[in-house]
Structure formats: C-alpha cells, structure tokens
C-alpha cells in the first residue's frame with residue numbers, strides 16, 4: 001500500500017506571505033467589530049516572527065517525510081468556480097497547473113491589476129493525473145460523487161490560493177512536489193457539512209492506501225482557516241472557536257471537530273455583526289460556518305485522514321487581519 005508519510009494543516013492567509021509593514025497598513029484599512037482587539041506594532045512584530053517560525057517548523061516536518069506527492073484539501077475562492085456552478089467536492093484530474101505563489105494582487109488585497117506572471121510571483125506544480133483519476137473513480141465506487149476537472153477553466157487566475165500558497169514555504173520555494181488537488185466548497189453556502197467532509201476524507205485515506213502504488217509516499221495537506229472573515233465589515237477573531245477545534249485536533253478526534261463545527265452558532269451578543277454576512281459567500285443562502293472560517297473544513301479533513309492525536313506547532317491570533325493562524329501536524333509512524 002502507498003504510505004501516508006505526513007499529514008499537516010496550515011493557514012494560508014496573506015499575512016503569512018506579506019511583510020510586517022503590510023500587516024500594519026491592512027490593519028488600518030479594515031473594519032472591525034466594536035471592542036475587537038487591536039495589537040500595537042510591537043505585538044504585530046512578535047506575531048509576525050511566530051508566523052515565520054511556524055512555517056519553518058512545518059516545512060521541516062514536511063521535508064523530513066520526503067513525500068513523492070501531496071494530496072491537498074483546499075477550497076476555491078472565486079478562482080476556478082463561480083456561483084453559477086460550484087461543486088461541493090471536486091478532484092483535479094488534469095495535467096500540471098500554474099498559479100500565483102502567494103498574494104496575486106499588486107497592491108492591497110482586492111485591488112487590481114494582478115501581479116505579473118513572472119517567476120517571482122507565478123509557479124508551476126506538476127500533477128499526477130493517473131493518481132487523481134484513480135481517486136475519482138474509487139470515490140464514485142464508494143458512493144461519493146465529486147466533480148472532476150480536466151483542466152483549469154481560468155488559467156489567467158490559475159490554481160486557487162489554497163493549493164498554491166502552502167507549497168512555497170513547504171518546498172523552500174521550489175514547488176517541486178507533484179500534487180493531487182481535492183477541492184472542497186468551504187465558502188459558498190450551502191457548503192458540505194464537516195461530517196460529510198470527514199466521511200470523504202476517510203474514504204480518501206482508504207483509497208490512497210489500498211489503490212495507489214505501493215512505494216509511494218503521500219503527504220496530506222489541509223489548507224486554510226482558522227477563524228477569519230477576510231475583508232468583511234465588523235470582523236472579529238473568534239479565538240474560542242479556534243481553540244475548541246484545536247483541542248479536538250490534539251485529542252485526535254475528527255468526529256468531535258466536525259460535530260463542534262457543524263453545531264457552531266454565533267453567541268447572541270455577536271450574531272448581529274455584519275461579518276456573518278460573509279458566511280453565505282454571496283449566494284443569499286446560509287448553512288453553517290462559512291467565510292474564510294469555513295476553510296477549517298480542510299483541517300478537519302486532514303485530521304480525519306490522520307486519525308490520531310495531532311500536534312499544534314503554534315496558534316497565533318493575528319488581530320491585524322483578523323485571522324486565527326495555525327500550524328499543525330500529525331506524526332505518521334514509519
């Protein structure tokens with residue numbers, strides 16, 4: 001059987017990739033809920049360092065596992081799919097793909113034009129279509145019906161940030177580990193429940209171990225989260241949500257992560273905040289945790305694949321975003 005050599009989960013916020021000055025500038029231009037915590041420049045600088053250290057530790061874990069291929073759970077944020085057609089799950093079964101290494105906007109978040117597609121900003125990642133297709137077939141045999149993608153519909157934007165961004169730090173900028181992308185609708189209601197995500201992730205593990213080539217070393221990455229409502233009005237950082245998720249991660253209980261996630265509701269005194277408008281993703285429908293925080297599904301899927309207690313490298317409440325930035329991994333013995 002193929003070996004799952006490493007399972008990791010990582011935030012992929014722009015705050016991981018942009019300089020400290022950008023943190024402070026972004027902080028100044030955003031809308032925060034009344035009473036939201038404001039870190040001063042010194043605290044931002046300390047947190048910036050912790051973020052960088054977290055990425056280095058995660059890179060070490062990833063590289064020590066010597067993966068031949070990455071299977072990444074990530075979301076598409078208006079990159080390849082739009083609201084006319086947004087699958088709950090999709091497997092990219094096409095050839096090598098390209099995309100922005102990190103933040104694609106030339107200026108502040110949301111501004112155009114995009115950065116030029118030069119090696120400083122733009123990268124290519126090899127795919128493993130034969131593995132992706134075997135995953136697609138086996139998921140369908142098992143009663144899951146993900147959409148498939150033979151290619152990227154929008155090559156100008158490139159593969160989504162959830163898949164591109166983590167690979168830079170993990171490979172020291174080489175982007176040289178092939179990937180099987182599994183796309184999960186985290187942002188656009190109605191999103192799949194976390195319980196359904198767990199069921200699919202467990203099936204993915206079975207398929208990888210039972211049908212992929214025997215000598216293959218597979219790293220699984222859950223990309224996104226934790227709590228954030230990027231750019232939304234009246235944003236705040238729900239540290240309680242993040243810590244409840246991480247406690248269950250450390251206990252090795254993906255089902256408990258999913259049930260907490262699926263049952264989560266804003267506290268009475270917070271539910272009027274405009275940041276929750278983002279939970280629908282613009283569809284006018286609402287179902288469970290959405291916005292950037294919906295990406296926590298990808299962490300829960302990683303936990304379901306690992307199926308053992310995880311280790312949290314660090315959790316950094318980056319109030320400048322605000323975003324709960326986390327780095328975690330699971331030791332896969334042998």
Ligand SMILES: [Fe+2]
Pocket residue numbers: 012077161162224225292295
């Ligand atoms: Fe994201």
